[in-house]
Amino acid sequence: LDATALHQQIDDIEVHSERIVAENPGDHLAQALRHRRFERTRRHGKYLFAGLDSGEWLVLHFGMTGNLQYFKDMAQEPEYDQFLIHFGNGYQLAYNAPRKLGEIALADSVAAFRQEKDLGPDALDPDLDPEAFRQMLEGRRGMIKSALMNQQILAGIGNVYSDETLFQVGIHPRTRVKSLSGERMLKIYETMHSVLETAIDRRARPEQFPDSYLVPHRTPDGNCPLCGEPLKRVKVSGRSAYYCPNRQGDEPTGA
């Protein structure tokens, strides 16, 4: 969005999915966007914020499969275009999402939206130092993978990167937070940072990740890239957690 759609006048919008663009009484989203321009972007956790020259913010969540596409001819419109912006320069920006699991909304400010959704600090927030991270998890009774994925505690980590972090640290996903030492927590924090930075660097494409990572092998018949052991899969908080029974233990320690 930064590279393409900033500072262009918005002529009109098209809402194709009422599911994704909820909270749109009287088409007030069109009223808020028409004849405005995006001036800046921010990110918090899994949300993208596009700041308008009116001071309001368009908020986008991409669910599992959503992405943005900028193009000129409508012949290039993506197949699952759920929300479309027409700019004055003749280009369009489409919110494309084969599975309609995302969300598009308006917010007065990033802080207000954060409060509304009760989102914790962004996982890469510089103010979230190791000590703050440890304190946020202190006293929790649940499993470490669930805690990492809990957006109220920490915003930005989902199923795949929580698995990757725990794989690299050698901790079983069902391990209780309580049972982890301060030293282990510090290691989790450092690894989480490194995993996210790698993911951003590789544009979140699994095939571009280092082969030593879990991500490229994370399938039901995948093997551990470090020891060759067949990966195991268990449910944690309703999600499939993949792990290496050899390097992360065959069952949680201190569960």
Add this chain to the structure above:
DNA sequence: AATATTGTTCAGCA
């Protein structure tokens, strides 16, 4: 044809 998949929300339990 049935199952797995993703994040969020919400019901319900401890």
Add this chain to the structure above:
DNA sequence: GTGCTGAACAATAT
């Protein structure tokens, strides 16, 4: 009240 888990949701691939 709080923390936590699991079901439900949509749409697609396998």
